[in-house]
Amino acid sequence: MARVxxxxxxxxxxxxxxxxxxxxxxxxxxxxxxxxxEDSETKSFQFDYTYGLSKDDNGYLQPAxxxxxxxxxxxxxxxxxxxxWKGYNxxxxxxxxxxxxxxxxxxxxxxxxxxxxxxxxxxxDQIPLAKDTLxxxxxxxxxxxxxxxxxxxxxxxQESTLKVRENKRIGYYVDGLKVLAVATVSDIERILKEGxxxxxxxxxxxxxxxxxxxxxxxxxxxxxxxxxxxxxxxxKSSIINFVDLPATGAESGVVNESLEKNLSxxxxxxxxxxxxxxxxxxxxxxxxxxxxxxxxxxxxxxxxIANISPIDSDYNxxxxxxxxxxxxxxxxxxxGVNESVTDEVIxxxxxxxxxxxxxxxxxxxxxxxxxxxxxxxxxxxxRKKEIYRIxxxxxxxxxxxxxxxxxxxxxxxxxxxxxxELREAAFEQDKETVPYLWNLHEDPQLTGSIVHLLQxxxxxxxxxxxxxxxxxxxxxxxxxxIQRTHAVITNEGRDxxxxxSPCTSSKVLVNGRLVDKPITLHxxxxxxxxxxxxYVLNHPREMKSLPATNKPVAITYLQAIEDIAISSGxxxxxxxxxxxxxxxxxxxxxxxxxxxxxxxxRLSFEIVSLPLKARGGKRETKVMIQKKQxxxxxxxxxxxxxxxxxxxxxxxxxxxxxxxxxxxLSNDEDPxxxxxxxxxxxxxxYVYMQYLPYMVQMEDTVTISDLDGHKIGQLNVHVxxxxxxxxxxxxxxxxxxxxxxxxxxRIQFQFKIKxxxxxxxxxxxxxxCKFHFFLDVNESVTxxxxxxVSPNFNYMKEVTxxxxxxxxxxxxxxxxxxxxxxxxxxxxxxxxxxxxxxxMKVTMDTKELMRHERQTRGCPVxxxxxxxxxxxxxxxxxxxxxxxxxxxxxxxxxxxxxxEDLITKAEEKNDDKILLIDLQKAVKNxxxxx
Numbered sequence: 001m002a003r004v005x006x007x008x009x010x011x012x013x014x015x016x017x018x019x020x021x022x023x024x025x026x027x028x029x030x031x032x033x034x035x036x037x038e039d040s041e042t043k044s045f046q047f048d049y050t051y052g053l054s055k056d057d058n059g060y061l062q063p064a065x066x067x068x069x070x071x072x073x074x075x076x077x078x079x080x081x082x083x084x085w086k087g088y089n090x091x092x093x094x095x096x097x098x099x100x101x102x103x104x105x106x107x108x109x110x111x112x113x114x115x116x117x118x119x120x121x122x123x124x125d126q127i128p129l130a131k132d133t134l135x136x137x138x139x140x141x142x143x144x145x146x147x148x149x150x151x152x153x154x155x156x157x158q159e160s161t162l163k164v165r166e167n168k169r170i171g172y173y174v175d176g177l178k179v180l181a182v183a184t185v186s187d188i189e190r191i192l193k194e195g196x197x198x199x200x201x202x203x204x205x206x207x208x209x210x211x212x213x214x215x216x217x218x219x220x221x222x223x224x225x226x227x228x229x230x231x232x233x234x235x236k237s238s239i240i241n242f243v244d245l246p247a248t249g250a251e252s253g254v255v256n257e258s259l260e261k262n263l264s265x266x267x268x269x270x271x272x273x274x275x276x277x278x279x280x281x282x283x284x285x286x287x288x289x290x291x292x293x294x295x296x297x298x299x300x301x302x303x304x305i306a307n308i309s310p311i312d313s314d315y316n317x318x319x320x321x322x323x324x325x326x327x328x329x330x331x332x333x334x335x336g337v338n339e340s341v342t343d344e345v346i347x348x349x350x351x352x353x354x355x356x357x358x359x360x361x362x363x364x365x366x367x368x369x370x371x372x373x374x375x376x377x378x379x380x381x382x383r384k385k386e387i388y389r390i391x392x393x394x395x396x397x398x399x400x401x402x403x404x405x406x407x408x409x410x411x412x413x414x415x416x417x418x419x420x421e422l423r424e425a426a427f428e429q430d431k432e433t434v435p436y437l438w439n440l441h442e443d444p445q446l447t448g449s450i451v452h453l454l455q456x457x458x459x460x461x462x463x464x465x466x467x468x469x470x471x472x473x474x475x476x477x478x479x480x481x482i483q484r485t486h487a488v489i490t491n492e493g494r495d496x497x498x499x500x501s502p503c504t505s506s507k508v509l510v511n512g513r514l515v516d517k518p519i520t521l522h523x524x525x526x527x528x529x530x531x532x533x534x535y536v537l538n539h540p541r542e543m544k545s546l547p548a549t550n551k552p553v554a555i556t557y558l559q560a561i562e563d564i565a566i567s568s569g570x571x572x573x574x575x576x577x578x579x580x581x582x583x584x585x586x587x588x589x590x591x592x593x594x595x596x597x598x599x600x601x602r603l604s605f606e607i608v609s610l611p612l613k614a615r616g617g618k619r620e621t622k623v624m625i626q627k628k629q630x631x632x633x634x635x636x637x638x639x640x641x642x643x644x645x646x647x648x649x650x651x652x653x654x655x656x657x658x659x660x661x662x663x664x665l666s667n668d669e670d671p672x673x674x675x676x677x678x679x680x681x682x683x684x685x686y687v688y689m690q691y692l693p694y695m696v697q698m699e700d701t702v703t704i705s706d707l708d709g710h711k712i713g714q715l716n717v718h719v720x721x722x723x724x725x726x727x728x729x730x731x732x733x734x735x736x737x738x739x740x741x742x743x744x745x746r747i748q749f750q751f752k753i754k755x756x757x758x759x760x761x762x763x764x765x766x767x768x769c770k771f772h773f774f775l776d777v778n779e780s781v782t783x784x785x786x787x788x789v790s791p792n793f794n795y796m797k798e799v800t801x802x803x804x805x806x807x808x809x810x811x812x813x814x815x816x817x818x819x820x821x822x823x824x825x826x827x828x829x830x831x832x833x834x835x836x837x838x839x840m841k842v843t844m845d846t847k848e849l850m851r852h853e854r855q856t857r858g859c860p861v862x863x864x865x866x867x868x869x870x871x872x873x874x875x876x877x878x879x880x881x882x883x884x885x886x887x888x889x890x891x892x893x894x895x896x897x898x899x900e901d902l903i904t905k906a907e908e909k910n911d912d913k914i915l916l917i918d919l920q921k922a923v924k925n926x927x928x929x930x
Contacts, residue, residue: 001329001330001331001332001333002302002303002304002328002329002330002331002333003048003302003303003304003329004047004048004303004304004306004325004326004328004329005047005048005049005050005051005072005075005076005303005304005305005306006026006031006045006047006049006050006051006052006306006308006322006325007050007051007052007068007072007096007100007101007105007305007306007307007308008024008026008031008050008051008052008308008309008310009052009099009100009101009307009308009309009310010052010068011310011311014576015311020311020312020313021036021311021312022310022311022312023035023036023310023311023312023315023318024052024308024310024318026050026051026052027050028050029046029047029048029049029050030044030045030046030050031044031045031046031047031050031322032044032045033045033315033318033319033322035315036312036315043319043322045322045325045326047306047325047326047329048329049072049075051068051071051072052068052310069104069105069108069112069113069114070112070113072105072305073113073115073118076092076115076303077115077118077119077122078122080092080119080240080301080303081119081122081123081126083238083301083335084123084222084238084240085126085224085238086238086337087224087236087237087238087337087338087339088238088300088301088335088336088337088338089238089239089240089241089294089295089299089300089301089335089338090238090239090240090241090300090301090302090303091240091241091242091243091295091300091301091302091303092106092115092240092241092242092243092303092305093241093243093245093295093302093303093304093305094106094243094244094245094305094307095245095248095304095305095306095307095321095324095325095328096247096248096305096306096307096308096321097247097248097307097308097309097314097317097318097321098247098248099247099309100307100308100309101307102244102245102247102305102307103216103244103443103445104445105305105307106216106218106242106243106244107192107196107244107445109444109445115242116188116192116218116220116242117185117188117189117192119220119240119242120185120188120220121185123137123222124137124184124185130224132226132227133224133225133226134224134225134226135222135223135224135225136181136222136223136225136408137181137182137183137220137221137222137223138179138180138181138182138220138221138223138408139153139179139180139182139188139191139218139219139220139221140153140177140178140179140180140218140219140221141153141191141192141195141216141217141218141219142162142174142177142216142217143199143202143214143215143216143217144214144215144217144262144287144288144291145202145213145214145215146213147262147286147287148161148287149161149162149163149164149174149177149287149291150162150198150202151174151176151177151178152194152195152198152199152202152216153178153180153191153194153195153198154178154198155419162174162175162176162177163175163176164287164290164291165389166290167390167393169348169352171293171294172290172291172293172294174291175389175393179219179221180411180412181408181409181411181412182409182412183409187412187417190417190420190421190424191412191417191420192218193420193424193449194419194420195218196445196446196449197449197450199216199446199449200439200441200446200449200450201450201478203441203443203446203532204439204441204477204478204479204532204533213246213247214246215243215244215245215246215262215288216243216244217241217242217243217244217291218241218242219239219240219241219242220239220240220242221237221238221239221240222237222238222239222240223235223236223237224236224237234339234340235339235340235345236337236338236339237338237339237340238338239294239300241292241295241300243292243295245263245266246262246263248263248317248320248321262286262287262288262289263288265282265285265286265288265289266286266288266289266292267324268282268285269281269282269283269289269292269296270296270324270327270328270331271327273296273297273298273331273332274327274330274331281297283296283297296331298331298332298333298334298335299334299335299336300333300335301333301335302331302333304325304328304329306321306322306324306325306328307321308321308322313577346398349394349395349397349398350394350398352390352394353391353394353395356387356390356391357387357391359387360383360384360387426453427451427453430453430455431453431538431540432540433540433541434453434454434455434456434491434540435453435454435491435496435498435537435538435539435540435541436451436452436453436454436537436538437451437452437454437475437489437527437535437536437537437538438450438451438535438536438538439451439533439534439535439536440526440534440535440536440555440556440557440560441534441557442557442587444557447556447557452475452535454489454491454498455491456491456493456496457491457492457493458490458491459488459489459490460474460475460488460489460490461473461474461475461485461487461488462474462475462477462485462486462487462488462489462529463475463476463477463482463483463484463485463486463487464476464477464478464479464482464483464484464486465478466484473485473486475489477529477530477533479530479531479532479533480530480531480532480591480594480595480598480654481507481530481531481591481594481597481598482529482530482533483503483505483506485503486502486503486506486508486529486530487500487501487502487503487506487508487529488500488501488503489501489521495541496539496541496542497520498520498521498537498539499518499519499520499521500515500518500519500520500521500527501517501518501519502515502516502517505847506529506530507528507529507530507531507594508527508528508529509526509527509528509563509564509567510525510526510527510528511525511526511563511567512526512528512560512562512563512564512565512566512567512568513563513567514854521537521539522537522539522542523537523538523539523542523543523546524536524537524538524555525537526555526559526560526563528560528564530594531587531590531591531594532587532591534557534560536555536560558583561583561586561587562583564586564590565582565583565586578609578623581623581640582607582609582623585607585623585625585640585643586607588643588644588647589605589606589607589625589643591647591651592605592643592647592650593605593850595650595651595653595654596672596846597846597847597850598654598657599653599654599657599672599846600845600846601672601846602629602630602631602845602846602849603627603628603629603630603672603846604627604628604630604849604850604853605625605626605627605628605643606625606626606628607623607624607625607626608623608624608625608626608637608707609622609623609624610622610623610624610637623640624637624638624639624640625637625638625639625640625642625643626638626707627674630841630846630849630850630852630853631838631841631842631844631849634680634762635680635681635706635707636674636680636681637680637681637707646671646672647671649671650671650672653665653669653670653671679822679823679824680822680823681707681820681821681822682704682706682712682759682760682762682763682767682821682822682823683704683705683706683707683712683713683820683821684704684705684707684818684819684820684821685702685703685704685705685715685818685819685821686702686816686817686818686819687700687702687717687719687816687817687819688816688817689719689812689813689815689816689817690812690813690814691719692719692721692747692749692812693742693747693804693809693812693813695721695742695747695749696721697718697719697720697721698718698719699716699717699718699719700716700717700718701714701715701716701717702714702715702717702819703715704756704759704821712758712759712760713756713757713758713759713760713763713789713821714756714757714758715753715755715756715769715819715821716753716754716755716756716757717751717752717753717754717819718750718751718752718754719749719750719751719752720749720750720752721747721748721749722748722749722750742804742809743803743804743805743806743809744803744804745803745804746800746801746802746803746804747800747801747802747804748798748799748800748801749799750796750797750798750799751773751796751797751799752795752796752797753769753782753793753795753819754792754793754794754795755790755791755792755793755794756790756791756793756821757789757790758789758790759789759790759791759821760789761789762823763788763789763791763823764786764787764788764789765786765823765824766784766785766786766823766824767784767785767786767791767821767822767823767824768781768782768783768784768785768793768821768822768824769781769782769793769795769819769820769821769822770782770819770820770822771817771818771819771820772818773797773799773817780797782795783795784824786824
């Protein structure tokens with residue numbers, strides 16, 4: 001059976017400080033998951049090992065991450081190596097949610113060792129102890145993304161896309177994948193470092209989120225050669241696969257068919273293997289499962305490390321991972337020892353080549369059976385290519401078997417190690433004195449893997465790689481929006497000053513701000529080239545000159561993204577989840593706008609955070625993407641999920657457009673297109689309800705603003721409280737004396753939306769209002785009114801709050817009621833410009849329109865986040881506060897009047913006594929309303 005271990009990620013510092021509820025408990029081999037919505041509902045799972053949180057009488061305990069990782073390796077590595085020495089193939093697969101330590105389990109980080117490093121350390125410690133045995137270790141490293149395979153050990157990784165082919169003898173293999181011989185652990189570490197560097201280069205070329213959607217497969221081949229008395233050389237071999245699978249349950253919603261397919265087919269393969277449906281196991285359905293067929297088909301000793309989150313908000317994702325891990329454990333293994341005789345293998349390969357050539361000659365004699373000679377010629381050309389490719393592959397394998405181990409090591413030295421050693425030596429020599437750029441990446445594993453030294457009195461051109469290699473840039477960056485010559489960075493030499501000069505039309509941001517003229521850079525400045533290339537300047541001289549109390553903190557990827565957000569007008573969101581989602585979307589929205597420019601779609605995209613409703617004093621916010629037609633100004637909203645799926649399609653379309661200049665798409669194929677029959681959010685209005693707890697009626701006209709904050713009309717609303725029993729409207733003197741008097745009681749009122757006035761012309765297509773009244777579960781919707789810019793809704797809703805709770809009272813006092821005005825875009829009408837500015841826009845392309853937007857608004861269009869919805873409009877608030885104050889004054893006057901009435905009655909009776917209880921009641925009412 002496959003072995004499965006569960007790793008629960010440690011709590012983050014902010015989760016500890018906020019006392020985030022924990023729903024995981026593990027003890028020995030058993031892990032228990034609690035439903036946060038129903039404490040009594042739990043489910044337990046049993047695995048081979050569990051690591052992470054445990055619980056005692058004092059609460060949850062968690063080991064230091066370093067100690068936990070060390071324990072995992074102590075438990076897993078010795079068993080894996082024992083199997084490798086016996087000649088079994090082995091696999092260690094990391095699976096789980098993003099941010100749970102999945103990649104760290106395999107690769108480790110700066111703080112502690114990963115599985116690859118631990119296995120290599122132990123293996124090379126054991127090799128000298130093997131007597132009369134020649135041990136050889138070779139490695140390969142590849143990435144599977146979007147169903148393409150990239151060789152991460154290639155010196156030209158951008159052009160290293162490889163084909164997955166099938167051979168009857170060995171099954172699926174990657175044609176052209178480099179397999180490098182290594183002699184020491186240091187060799188492996190250097191090559192791994194180069195692999196990470198190449199992966200970082202690839203991810204910035206593809207998109208910033210690709211590393212979470214890709215699989216990294218690191219293979220270590222361990223061969224033991226023994227000379228028998230007969231003179232034969234016996235090979236005992238083991239392939240150890242380290243697999244870092246794509247993250248499950250991506251928080252950002254980034255999915256597309258090919259990315260989702262690899263992981264879903266992986267799940268289907270596991271399910272089919274458990275059901276023993278060998279004939280129906282869908283290995284062929286994805287690139288990933290083709291490569292993992294030797295692992296999953298039972299011919300390897302497999303261990304799965306399933307990584308999960310312990311907090312309540314991740315309950316569904318954690319449950320999904322645990323259920324899959326439970327299924328995975330049922331895979332039946334039937335691994336065998338891999339032994340072969342070198343001479344016999346060579347003989348079989350030669351015999352196979354002879355059979356293929358004979359087969360080809362026989363097929364060529366079948367020409368008479370085909371009525372169409374041209375058709376036969378095409379079939380034979382294709383068949384010849386396939387046969388000669390197999391023969392060539394077999395001959396390469398024969399040459400490799402004949403090649404000495406020393407020659408293989410020399411090839412590794414020339415292909416990879418020499419380049420890595422030269423780069424590392426140059427950096428180590430100058431890093432304390434020479435300024436340099438180092439990369440930032442969303443994946444911490446790849447941050448700092450790319451470094452560019454900036455030597456004194458030298459200028460470095462930054463730009464994309466060209467086909468002709470003429471005017472090659474000193475620092476080559478590829479990907480969307482990188483110009484042939486994008487910028488020039490210079491180490492002036494005088495006092496160590498470093499300057500940056502962006503080229504015309506190139507996109508360069510420094511600390512989040514767009515730069516269009518030369519600028520002096522300083523230590524820890526964050527520079528963004530194009531869409532995804534984020535770098536930090538390390539300036540040793542400046543850093544040393546800073547006082548000890550002012551030493552800069554380490555720069556992170558999120559900090560660089562926050563720079564961009566703040567420079568675009570974004571005020572840091574108090575809700576951490578909303579903030580993280582916004583920061584995750586920023587690079588994607590930025591890139592979508594650039595693709596729109598490149599394809600001249602005349603569209604822009606922005607992130608907007610929209611309030612939904614208030615619940616117990618806490619306003620729920622939803623992040624959405626606003627799409628704007630730059631010529632007509634028409635706007636619509638997309639969900640994050642909708643945008644993310646379209647975003648991936650946008651990238652695919654752009655790549656196809658680059659290769660095929662005449663690419664023609666139908667509307668259904670175009671991710672930028674959407675039909676005009678959608679409902680669109682036209683504007684929003686806010687009604688403040690502080691006066692309602694006083695049961696004061698209010699009729700008012702509130703402003704309707706569009707998503708850019710511009711006034712587009714007014715909405716007339718009326719709030720009419722009722723007497724408790726029977727239900728009838730209160731008059732002006734029926735209000736209560738203190739808002740706290742409503743606690744625990746029932747209040748009833750009518751809420752009316754009478755009409756809207758002064759709306760734009762497109763309101764004639766039909767408009768309606770939506771809102772959630774505080775604790776309402778269901779949305780309230782008015783009727784749709786068309787053919788007018790001043791629709792009469794005449795909407796009335798009877799509202800009962802029973803009882804009034806402190807949270808309800810808080811909402812009424814502090815939270816405005818959000819009313820959304822929606823339009824039904826049911827007609828497709830030809831748009832005509834109605835002003836000189838609109839006529840000018842018709843002649844502009846997307847780049848010019850984007851530039852016009854930036855100049856008009858004074859900030860980048862690409863990532864502006866709208867938060868005005870959460871800011872109270874002072875004039876509206878003042879108006880309602882005046883109404884509330886008026887109610888309080890009325891109460892005070894009424895209370896004073898009661899005291900005066902008591903005195904008057906006493907005087908009329910010629911009585912110098914007033915009942916104490918009456919006086920106390922009147923005074924108490926006065927004091928409560930001061």
